Amino acid sequence: MEGLVRYGTAGAVATLTLARPGKLNAFTRPMLKELREAIDRAEADDTLRVLVLTGEGRAFSAGQDLNHMPETSAGVGVILEEDYAPVVTRLMRHRLVTVAAINGPAAGAAANIALACDIAVAAESASLMQAFVRIGLIPDAGGTWLLPRLVGLRNAMALALTGDAIPAREAQAMGMVYRVFPDAAFAAEVEALAQRLAAHSPVACRLIKESLRDSLGNDLTTQLALEARLQSEAAGSDAFREAVARFLAKGR
Ligand code: T3D
Secondary structure (H helix, E strand, C coil): CCCCEEEEEECCEEEEEECCHHHCCCECHHHHHHHHHHHHHHHHCCCCCEEEEEECCCCCECCECHHHCCCCHHHHHHHHHHHHHHHHHHHHCCCCEEEEEECCEEECHHHHHHHCCCEEEEECCCEEECHHHHHCCCCCCCHHHHHHHHHHHHHHHHHHHHCCEEEHHHHHHHCCCCEEECHHHHHHHHHHHHHHHHCCCHHHHHHHHHHHHHHCCCCHHHHHHHHHHHHHHHHCCHHHHHHHHHHHHCCC
């Protein structure tokens, strides 16, 4: 471990912090390996409910470190398959609720790793940039799959073809970000959100994630059947029984 991704926990919340602040947390292969390992460590810890991904210093991450590009074009594909794809798929299928806390610029693959989290929140001064076209590449790390689904084809095309840096408020209006918090309050707001999410039923959260993710490939009939199956499972949970009992005990 080179300490390129810091791992911390507070109660049921794990925080993974990209920690190359002198390089705007730009990704290298060792750092992506550490990120994968940290994501897996959180997955394996039964005491956890929420995973927060953020960056140290003034950036979330500048994406791939351009000083550490592979020497051959074929090598680019290898890094995408071996390093980036496992991060994206692990985040999207994670047992925990995943939150990208975008504290500053998120460029290239870093923007798309943030979008792969279940929820993204941003500091007022943060921005998201599909930087790829600026260096003659296409969006990767799941960007071509995620963007049309999150912001629609029209906006996805504009984001990818311009490579514009989109300020947090505009990213929120487009659907890339759920909430924008003032910079000074960002850390506290992220902590409060994470703890609030951690208090929810883990069964419900797991089934919500499964149902919404699976909906992207389902027709309505299939999805209605899935809802019925997953809701039956949710209704069998202690969390459901206890919440209904508490509600009824209030005498409503
Ligand atoms: O297989 C593969 O490897 C392919 C995978 C590709 C995935 C990708 O992510 S491709 C996209 C790579 N990322 C970029 O192209 C983003 C480049 N950076 C920027 O656009 C900007 O730096 C930011 C928007 C991130 C931040 O802008 P700003 O104005 O706040 O900072 P800056 O002044 O541009 O950068 C500060 C320093 O960081 C600067 O170095 P210096 O002059 O202080 O020595 C800059 O060169 C360096 N830096 C920024 N981004 C990167 C970087 N160094 C290496 N790699 C970077 N990606």
